[in-house]
Amino acid sequence: MQDFTSPQNEETVGLKTEELTINMGPQHPSTHGVLRLQIHSDGEVIRAAYPDIGYLHRCFEKHSESREYVQVIPFTDRMDYIAAMSQELGYVLAVEKLLGFEAPERAQGIRVIVCELQRIASHLLAVATYGLDMGGFAPFINAFRDREHVLRLFEEICGARLLYNYIRPGGVSRDLSPGVLDKIKDFVKYLKPCLDEFNELLTYNSIFVSRTTNVGIVTGEAAISYGFSGPNLRGSGIDVDIRRDAPYSGYDKYEFDVCVGLAERGTVGDCWNRYFVRVKEMYQSLRIISQAVEALPAGDAMGKVAKSPKPVGEIYMETECPRGNLGYHIVADGSKKPWRVKAKSPCFIATSSLDEMCRGMMIADVVSYLGSIDIVLGEVDR
């Protein structure tokens, strides 16, 4: 095969070449939001790719300094709007830890159920748009059909489809009704064959496999040194999951496997393995949901917490979001409002790897790599 990546000098080729700077985005369909990639390309080969972020900056951290603890929750929703429930949980757990409070058992069970449903919805969107970027339209439609069911469940649980404001310090704002629990059970039964169908449609499709395997390989060491987390890290073969290693909200009660990239196709750490970790995680989420629904104890869904809590201290809390480890650092000075809230975003870290990973790639493979790290720009910019 011809080596496209070596610089071709004028003498051997006899043609004068120059680097071309092109902009990918911010309105490019496969940048998943408003990301601009400044690409310096030599023909089809990329010499450098500079991500330009900040189009969706909404001053989350500064805003939260002038809002009460409860009022910050709607803002955390809007950070990662694809997985809002998980973002809420991280923030609320941090506040509860500051207060030295543990939510009632039932509330913890409900949190696990909604967060795993959210993980399914988020991963469905991730794999669906990834398939769309790779040129498969039918998987996209199928996955959105299934995601719609999760959103309808959420609307019935808490009244909103995307931005929930459901998990609060002390518990959850609204108890689950028995009718909704039945619907969740039905959904678990429904989704399993759909995921098998999805695998048939996209995962093992030979066109998809040849476009994603051995592309954008992030080795285990590289993934750790970048600071990757979540499915991106597990796709590189590193067996880490906060839900298992440092359980929160009663995750230790449920049985599930941590999915890592096993190179069923391609090599560990390539785009296909990162993608397939997400698919495998959806099966595990279904397992957790059905256990949590069965084991959901009776009791209060909301514990006794002051309406406007006034904690003192400093805390850092990490949770396992669909896109990786989301950390909240809160400094509280004993007033109604937090003194400082800092969110550590997994997507920002994944974005920082773009330049180094894209060097030497073809332009079409950038789309493949960008889709496989599954970034949401709302969380990158905050």
Added chain:
Amino acid sequence: MNPIREYFQNIYDAVTSTYKGMRVTGRSFLKTQGFRKVRGGYDYGAGPVTISYPEIKDDIPSISRNRLFMHQDGCIACNQCAVICPVECITIESRKKSEDENPEARTPAEFGSKPVKLKLLRFDIDEALCCFCGLCTEVCPTECIVHTTEYEYSKFDRDNLIYDYLNFKDENPLPKG
């Protein structure tokens, strides 16, 4: 690998994986042809999942949070909703009642029979700012401010989205109690 063998292997792979994809598509196509009913709930996986939206509207749960509505009789002008709102979209003005304005009045029983000590002068909600978090409806002591299930209220002018609930004329009269 032998190049000739690789060539035929590629053709075989392409044909089989295209066939697998088309089989799933065909199955879904046949499934939706069978019974075409309007979706009103959770019929998982059976029938079409799309609806012809403006003509047929989806059923949304009664707790769904959409446009805000304020029952004027129930408001005691306590200002709690305006304070809790994270985006400050509620504006309330009030003054103390004078002697001849019935200072002993109470809200109707459905709003908790709370004493009304203040006269409400202004109650505006800027729906363009509202973030539909539902915090105001939770703190309201008389539960007079509610999220309705009305979601079709887009306007050509942003100023028209400021709702004055003291002189409220509903263009689609369906306020939920």
